[in-house]
Amino acid sequence: MTIESQLAEYQGYLLRFARLQLRNDAWAEDAVSETMLAALAKPQSFGNRSQLKTWLVGILKHKVIDILRERRREVSLADDEGDGSEEIDALMFKADGHYASQPADWGNPEQDLSSRQFFAVLETCAEKLPAAMGRVFLMREWLEMSSEEICKELQLTPTNLYVQLHRARLRLRECLELNWFGKRAAP
Amino acid sequence: MMLMRTCKEAAALLVAREDRPLPALERVALRLHLAICDACPRFERQLLTMRNALDRWRHYTDE
Numbered sequence: 428m429t430i431e432s433q434l435a436e437y438q439g440y441l442l443r444f445a446r447l448q449l450r451n452d453a454w455a456e457d458a459v460s461e462t463m464l465a466a467l468a469k470p471q472s473f474g475n476r477s478q479l480k481t482w483l484v485g486i487l488k489h490k491v492i493d494i495l496r497e498r499r500r501e502v503s504l505a506d507d508e509g510d511g512s513e514e515i516d517a518l519m520f521k522a523d524g525h526y527a528s529q530p531a532d533w534g535n536p537e538q539d540l541s542s543r544q545f546f547a548v549l550e551t552c553a554e555k556l557p558a559a560m561g562r563v564f565l566m567r568e569w570l571e572m573s574s575e576e577i578c579k580e581l582q583l584t585p586t587n588l589y590v591q592l593h594r595a596r597l598r599l600r601e602c603l604e605l606n607w608f609g610k611r612a613a614p
Numbered sequence: 615m616m617l618m619r620t621c622k623e624a625a626a627l628l629v630a631r632e633d634r635p636l637p638a639l640e641r642v643a644l645r646l647h648l649a650i651c652d653a654c655p656r657f658e659r660q661l662l663t664m665r666n667a668l669d670r671w672r673h674y675t676d677e
Binding site: 519524529536539546549567603 | 620621622623625626629630632633634652653654656657659660661663664666667668670671672674
């Protein structure tokens with residue numbers, strides 16, 4: 428198979444991650460195009476498909492970081508249009524600091540973590556995060572950047588970053604409980 | 615009391631711990647709370663599951 432046809436095959440896969448991280452279709456398409464060009468400029472052959480994929484994702488991550496850096500000003504604009512986090516806190520806890528409803532036992536998740544449907548739900552939950560929150564969360568969890576790096580790239584204060592990450596984790600938990608673990612636990 | 619935490623406070627510490635090291639006082643307060651609470655250890659396991667899930671997802675190369 429030619430490199431061109433292999434790249435065409437992975438276009439959708441790469442675009443999915445780029446969109447999830449960048450939250451902007453035009454930027455995501457740029458990142459994937461840049462990735463393709465870089466791959467074509469330095470084609471390498473791989474013994475198996477997963478190695479090729481890993482290589483492409485590695486290039487994509489660099490291109491995505493470049494775009495986040497270039498677009499810093501647009502990206503770090505906090506969308507403070509009420510992200511509903513206070514409501515989540517209020518739903519989860521009573522005024523006296525006790526749980527409004529007890530956290531469920533998610534059981535032994537080993538089986539879930541090898542299921543394709545589970546990852547589809549996880550991605551949908553990440554997609555549902557508000558854009559600015561989703562970007563910093565994915566910078567941490569997908570790009571694996573340290574808190575210091577994210578603060579530096581986006582010119583955020585550590586407090587600001589931690590608040591965003593905190594809210595993102597609570598929302599993701601809530602979403603996974605509603606759409607996966609809660610459903611699964613049903614008799 | 616210095617080392618007493620509500621579930622809400624303990625849960626906030628558990629979430630914060632995913633992204634930054636906690637000061638010694640908070641670590642101790644959290645340990646003590648987890649030892650006497652039924653609900654928060656479940657919340658802690660949920661966060662651990664999420665951490666494992668995100669880790670798998672990152673390395674998940676299947677289409």
